Amino acid sequence: MSNNRTYSMVKPHAVADGHIGGILKMIEEAGFRIVALKKTRLNPEQAGKFYAVHEGRPFYEHLCQMMSEGPIVAMILEKDNAVADFRALIGSTDPAEAADGTIRKAFAKSKSENAVHGSDSDENAAIESSFFFSETERF
Numbered sequence: 221m222s223n224n225r226t227y228s229m230v231k232p233h234a235v236a237d238g239h240i241g242g243i244l245k246m247i248e249e250a251g252f253r254i255v256a257l258k259k260t261r262l263n264p265e266q267a268g269k270f271y272a273v274h275e276g277r278p279f280y281e282h283l284c285q286m287m288s289e290g291p292i293v294a295m296i297l298e299k300d301n302a303v304a305d306f307r308a309l310i311g312s313t314d315p316a317e318a319a320d321g322t323i324r325k326a327f328a329k330s331k332s333e334n335a336v337h338g339s340d341s342d343e344n345a346a347i348e349s350s351f352f353f354s355e356t357e358r359f
């Protein structure tokens with residue numbers, strides 16, 4: 221994937237609390253085009269695979285449980301400099317440190333339940349997008 225696409229998802233607590241629309245509005249108003257979008261659900265094993273890079277860290281088991289407790293919204297987003305610009309839009313992992321105007325400042329409840337995921341590199345954006353979407357689902 222080139223540097224104009226990233227992968228994101230709305231985490232289960234934010235879906236359950238009715239924030240899909242509010243989050244998508246911020247994403248579109250920031251200039252991202254939605255390339256692919258679906259509401260789906262991870263089981264604990266799939267959540268563990270998605271977050272395998274964090275295996276062994278103290279928050280890993282809770283993270284897998286939290287990410288599989290309800291539906292998520294998965295999406296591929298397009299914009300110049302997508303990965304970095306989307307990380308700026310979502311804000312710091314810990315909402316206490318997230319800047320005003322960021323998605324996490326508006327919707328995160330804790331460092332764990334922080335509303336959205338955003339890829340951290342072009343390489344991971346490609347891997348994560350392929351985890352959820354086939355080639356024919358991206359347009």
Ligand code: ADP
Nearest residue numbers: 274279283312313331332333334336337338340
């Ligand atoms: P980010 O989502 O900002 O890229 P990380 O990749 O470091 O953050 O962590 C992945 C996810 O794991 C975070 O979004 C959050 O849900 C959870 N997490 C990370 N660090 C902690 C922590 N110290 N305590 C609880 N949950 C955490």
Ligand code: MG
Nearest residue numbers: 337338339340
């Ligand atoms: Mg990360």
